[in-house]
Amino acid sequence: MKNKLNILVLSAAAIALSSCASSFLDRDPQGNTILQNQYEQLDNTVEGSVRGIYSLLYEFSDHDQFGKRSIDLYTDLLSGDMALTSYSYGWFYSDEQGMTSTGRTGYVWSQYYLMLRNINKTVALVKTQSDIVARVAEHGLPQDGSLKEDKNGDFTYKAEDGDTIALTQNEVDVLGYYAQLMALRGYLYANLAQLYFPTPKQMGETASEIKFVPIYTEDNLDSPQPLATCVEVSTQAHSDLETAIAYFDAFDEYLMRETKLRIDGSVARGILAYSYLNSANSDRIDSEVNKNAYTRAAQLADEVITSGQYQMLQSRELLTTGFNDLSHSSWMWGQDVTVETASGLGSWFGQVDIHSYSYAWAGDTKVIDEILYNEVIVGKYPWDNRVNWFRSKEDKNFPLCPDGKFFSAKCPTSTKQDDIDREWLSDNVFMRIEAMYLIAAEAQYRLGNDALAINYLTAITDERVKPNDAAATAAYASFKSGLNHNNLLETIYDNWRIEMWGEGYALQTFRRLGVEKTRGGNHASDAGSKVQPTDPKYTFQVPSSESTYNPNVE
Secondary structure (H helix, E strand, O other), rough: OOOOOOOOOOOOOOOOOHHHHHHHHOOOOOOOOOOOHHHHHHHHHHHHHHHHHHHHHOOOOOOOOOOOOHHHHHHHHHHOOEEEEOOOOOOOHHHHHOHHHHHOHHHHHHHHHHHHHHHHHHHHHHHHHHOOHHHHHHHHHOOOOEEEEEOOOOOOEOOOOEEEEEEEEHHHHHHHHHHHHHHHHHHHHHHHHHHOOOOHHHHHHHHOOOOOEEEOOOOOOOOOOEEHHHHHHHHHHHHHHOOOOHHHOOOOOHOOOOOOOOHHHHHHHHHHHHHHHHHHOHHHOOOOHHHHHHHHHHHHHHHHHHHOOOOOOOOOOOOOOOOOOOOOOEEEEOOOOOOOOOOOOOOHHHHOOOOOOOOOOOOEEEEHHHHHHHHHHHHOOOHHHHHHHHOOOOOOOOOOOOOOOOOOOOOOOOOOOOOOOOOOOEEEEEEHHHHHHHHHHHHHHHHHOOHHHHHHHHHHHHEOOOOOOOOHHHHHHHHHHHOOOHHHHHHHHHHHHHHHHOOHHHHHHHHHHHHEEEOOOOOOOOOOOEEEOOHHHOOOOOOOOOHHHHOOOO
8 A cells, every 4th residue: 555645636637538528429410511610619629639638648647647757757767777765655666676567557558548549539530520631631731831821811722733722720720730639649659669569679580570559540449459560550650740740840830839738840750750769770770771760860850959949958057947847948848737737746746856745855765876876977977067967875865866957946945844845836848859969869870970979969968067167178078089989879878868867768768778787776676686678577568458358469
């Protein structure tokens, strides 16, 4: 039995699509042409459905089940780069013990497939109640910036087949929601491919035969589907995301991104770039399939970087943001936590932040692995100011806690009981521009373009040098001049582990790039044990309950 701190938890205000089933039933006559008021109703219905799907990314179920950021915690703890130091309250103990792949799989599976079902229902709604998606698919997207708005707020464009297509603003809005739905579906299938399949290195020649997860679209959502291969799942993810990007590029100029929770073209590119990076097999770089995957990953990441839409966290800001504010220019995707959506202790800051009334503050700290801190950050990079993202190992109260990286916006300094944050309104980060630099660096390295890889990598590290420290400046100059093919991949790996610590990348980084490592002495479980990235426990298992509902699963 888990012990809960005595506190009133505010549940996330999620829109439950299942409670609005009647909204999917259109009682008006249907045909190839529908009335403007019907389009407006469709727009409103789709908007509400899409908002409900996004809410599942942060929906509260329990103190260790609060959507995407709880899954990030599962995987970061499983990787060993994050250590749970105490089991006093019982939350996340199975993840620290390496049982995530079996103990958490039911929640992750149901979370992803619930979202997929709602996405597919909404796509089906769009396609059955209007012909707009079919019309664009038939004639093609706007060519050469030909989409123009007239004085009445309607649009025309020259399509790929040469026809001139007319659109209303409502139709453009619906196409924008369709792009978001495709991006969200691609995101979920990319995650399923990353979590539920062995890495390409483990698959070997049997890759085409391994089947683990079913694929559902708007065309088959009501019938149990057979299990699919990793190639099939990744192909579905990539197809959906490429579609989303094409629609975003065509129509996003005339769509409003009212919040960074809404996926846009840059976020879709980031998701797809990361999926290509993970799906490629670095041991078969001679294969055109793998070359193309790395090339596409590098291209997509660079498109986000060069768009100028986001700016990397600068040196002067490194220790002052607390990774708690969605408005920061480095954040590409995230949740603006409000009074209505705050989930109290069942949240990232309710579990990790020592400046909030949290399980970490009460003793169950989630900290950086001692060996990662001592031997990598301190030992290899004495110039690195990111060491100050964490309290020192000599700290009497919260050793190696991520105090400099994650801290409450309301209470950034004190840990006194009377001062700490009891509102939990700090925002949640889902994606930062820094990840794009690391994707591009790793992909270019795999393609043999070391100079490009170094440029992307050092764009980050240039902003991570200890300021006003002559010794650090000299050490960094030596580090930078010494980068070469022999040490570059290891350095990229280190920077994935340091820069993106606590952001949900650690498990896949270990599986994709890792070698044997030893867990530090500050882990509550298996301290000092050696772990291999090929260990089966790092691949999620299909939950046994799936066979109950899906006759195609043995």
